[in-house]
Amino acid sequence: MRWKSKPPCSQKSQEPTSLSLCLRLFHRYRDLAPQLVPLDYTDKPAVTLPYELIGSMPELKDNPFRQRIAEVFSEHGDGNMTLDDFLDMFSVLSEMAPRDLKAYYAFKIYDFNNDDYICKSDLEKTVNKLTRNELTPEEISLVCEKVIYEADVDNDGKLSLADFQHMIVRAPDFLSTFHIRI
Amino acid sequence: GIDAAEDLVGSLANSCLSSSSLQSFRRFGNTLTEHFHQLQPWHKTLKIIGAEFGTSVLSYFIFLKWLLNFNIFSFLINFGFITIPQFLAAEPNNLSFTGLELLTGAGYFQQTVLYYGSYTNATISKVENSASYNMQLAYIFTVGTYFVICFLILLFSMARLFSRNFVNPQARSVNASKLLCTWDFNITNEKAVKLQQKNLLTQIKRQSAMLVLPVIVSLLNTLIPFFFSWLGHLENFQTPGQHIYVTIIRNIILKISIVGILCYYWLNIVATSESQCWETLVGQDIYRLVLVDFIFCLLGSFFGEFLRRIIGTTVCVSLGLPEFDIGRNVLDLIYAQTLTWIGILFSPLLPGIQMIAFLIVFFVKKVSLMRNCQPPCKVWRTAQMMTSFIFLLFCPSFLGVLSVIGVTVWRLKPSEECGPFRGLPSMYAAVAEWIQMLESYTAWKWVVWIYHNLISSELFFFIISTFVLVVTYLYWQIIQARRTMTKLLHNQIINAGKDKKFLLQKLQKVQRSKRSSSALGGRGQQVSLTAQLLLFNCLVQVHGVLQLCKQPAGLGKGCASNFI
Numbered sequence: 185m186r187w188k189s190k191p192p193c194s195q196k197s198q199e200p201t202s203l204s205l206c207l208r209l210f211h212r213y214r215d216l217a218p219q220l221v222p223l224d225y226t227d228k229p230a231v232t233l234p235y236e237l238i239g240s241m242p243e244l245k246d247n248p249f250r251q252r253i254a255e256v257f258s259e260h261g262d263g264n265m266t267l268d269d270f271l272d273m274f275s276v277l278s279e280m281a282p283r284d285l286k287a288y289y290a291f292k293i294y295d296f297n298n299d300d301y302i303c304k305s306d307l308e309k310t311v312n313k314l315t316r317n318e319l320t321p322e323e324i325s326l327v328c329e330k331v332i333y334e335a336d337v338d339n340d341g342k343l344s345l346a347d348f349q350h351m352i353v354r355a356p357d358f359l360s361t362f363h364i365r366i
Numbered sequence: 367g368i369d370a371a372e373d374l375v376g377s378l379a380n381s382c383l384s385s386s387s388l389q390s391f392r393r394f395g396n397t398l399t400e401h402f403h404q405l406q407p408w409h410k411t412l413k414i415i416g417a418e419f420g421t422s423v424l425s426y427f428i429f430l431k432w433l434l435n436f437n438i439f440s441f442l443i444n445f446g447f448i449t450i451p452q453f454l455a456a457e458p459n460n461l462s463f464t465g466l467e468l469l470t471g472a473g474y475f476q477q478t479v480l481y482y483g484s485y486t487n488a489t490i491s492k493v494e495n496s497a498s499y500n501m502q503l504a505y506i507f508t509v510g511t512y513f514v515i516c517f518l519i520l521l522f523s524m525a526r527l528f529s530r531n532f533v534n535p536q537a538r539s540v541n542a543s544k545l546l547c548t549w550d551f552n553i554t555n556e557k558a559v560k561l562q563q564k565n566l567l568t569q570i571k572r573q574s575a576m577l578v579l580p581v582i583v584s585l586l587n588t589l590i591p592f593f594f595s596w597l598g599h600l601e602n603f604q605t606p607g608q609h610i611y612v613t614i615i616r617n618i619i620l621k622i623s624i625v626g627i628l629c630y631y632w633l634n635i636v637a638t639s640e641s642q643c644w645e646t647l648v649g650q651d652i653y654r655l656v657l658v659d660f661i662f663c664l665l666g667s668f669f670g671e672f673l674r675r676i677i678g679t680t681v682c683v684s685l686g687l688p689e690f691d692i693g694r695n696v697l698d699l700i701y702a703q704t705l706t707w708i709g710i711l712f713s714p715l716l717p718g719i720q721m722i723a724f725l726i727v728f729f730v731k732k733v734s735l736m737r738n739c740q741p742p743c744k745v746w747r748t749a750q751m752m753t754s755f756i757f758l759l760f761c762p763s764f765l766g767v768l769s770v771i772g773v774t775v776w777r778l779k780p781s782e783e784c785g786p787f788r789g790l791p792s793m794y795a796a797v798a799e800w801i802q803m804l805e806s807y808t809a810w811k812w813v814v815w816i817y818h819n820l821i822s823s824e825l826f827f828f829i830i831s832t833f834v835l836v837v838t839y840l841y842w843q844i845i846q847a848r849r850t851m852t853k854l855l856h857n858q859i860i861n862a863g864k865d866k867k868f869l870l871q872k873l874q875k876v877q878r879s880k881r882s883s884s885a886l887g888g889r890g891q892q893v894s895l896t897a898q899l900l901l902f903n904c905l906v907q908v909h910g911v912l913q914l915c916k917q918p919a920g921l922g923k924g925c926a927s928n929f930i
Binding site for chain 1: 413416417421530531540541542543545546547548549550551552553554555556559560563566567570571747748749750856859860862863864866867
């Protein structure tokens, strides 16, 4: 499998994905819109499924981060995915992807403004998504400050990819929770 | 990877665009490859459980599947190496079969291959002058090899899990990782997602309340130190894990006491009594224990989950649906496996019975979970709990079993009239006799040498123990040194960050003055050149600091201070 926009850390880890997983994913992709997706991909047709179809999949429809996930893996960052994007997404979220790769993509998902740092506003949006907007602004601010205080190693007020990966190392559940079974 | 798949799909599609029979063949081939992945046992079931209830409940079922593999392996090798040869030398069974034997394990079963007592001590040989099969050696080596393999598997699993899940147990980034790393993407059930969100919300609210409280206290300005220590004490107990751990520890102590007392009874009282065939009696006891434990497990599911749901939804609606009690269920599994391991020596086919029991438990628990339970409210640190469970499986459970087996094989006198070791002073004596017999063959002298100088020599074990202790001590010292190095490097990173901030501020100041002095004229350019050289030197030094990972201590104080 090839990974979209290669992360700096694990370019060597090209895991051999099983052919059966590819075929299953292809059929799931096709089942979303059988009239749009051809069976024959030899001419590499430029077929893109809109975000609404992707977000309605049973594995994603209740996930509060589904929009961010689709945006991160889509080609133009708008949530509309080609087959390549679809396969990339589910292979990063499978159990075969290495920890560094998952950490890289989790970082991108939580980075709402795409500036390569998780700043306070990104954290606030994350907290809102995780708690269904039911916290007061003071509580949210308190939580975000606490998170930055704990995880920011180089003290620049925001979390870089290195800070995030350092935190992941201490969260052994990450590999099993950042995983969607398909 | 993806290109190959695309080509395959494309070529398959191409080759059968027109013919419908080929199309159905292609469809069949695709379905086959799909199903092959799902033939992996219970793949779909595990996916559904993970999706509805999260990774913590899923980990119970994965643990159950893992234990099942131990039993399958044991059953296969016992059946292959001990039971099948026994069939060739079997004596006819005089007793009649009534249904009661299934419950008591006695009666008809007493003379079947289920128990130690019916195994012959003869050397089986079907054809004259061909290789013979020594039942005594087969029995002791099969059981011994199985336990050695179990030991290695448990040891390596534990070591791997420990290194992965207990990397750096500093409480420093507990909140950050709780927020960003524990959201369970597996869960696809809407209700379960809402529950996760509600749980996180409650935790955050509790924490914020605790954080807001010190502000009020300092405003009130009374009893400040007392309040802060009270707060810290409270915060320690806020984790739901504490309560669970206490319950589990009580459970463990109870079960260890039960098994300990039973083993004492069997080894000291039953074994030295004058009964006919004490190993078979012990085997029957264990069979009954396994069976009753299995029945109680099912009853526990019935009362704890099914009836509790009925009560929670009809009579006493405030209780609500029950949750799946992971701790209690995992401990039940460990207890059942401990009994099986103790029983292998006395009843070689017991793992087969336990295997069937585990299969039934899997399905019953799965059905009960789906019908009666709700997803867990508390946040489980799944990976660490699973490491603790496997550690429990290894430490009191497996090691205890090894000591029981050790005492039985080395110290106890086998019964005179039954079993493969009848007439010998101890079970181990079979190996000693075999070695004696081997001494007369020159081809096997090396085996005899190994036995005398490595296995039964105290000096060798003394040397090995000393060596292991020395290596352990060295590794411990290395860990201490690495810990110190980590702290130093951490400080270096912090200082480098401070330097960066300072330099950026200085640069901004210089740029501002450059802008204002460029209005005045030439002198500004001279200043900016000096500033740039300054900056360049500083950056080089900071870069050097970051590269100097090998040199410890005090470099990270910040070069920028030199230029102030």
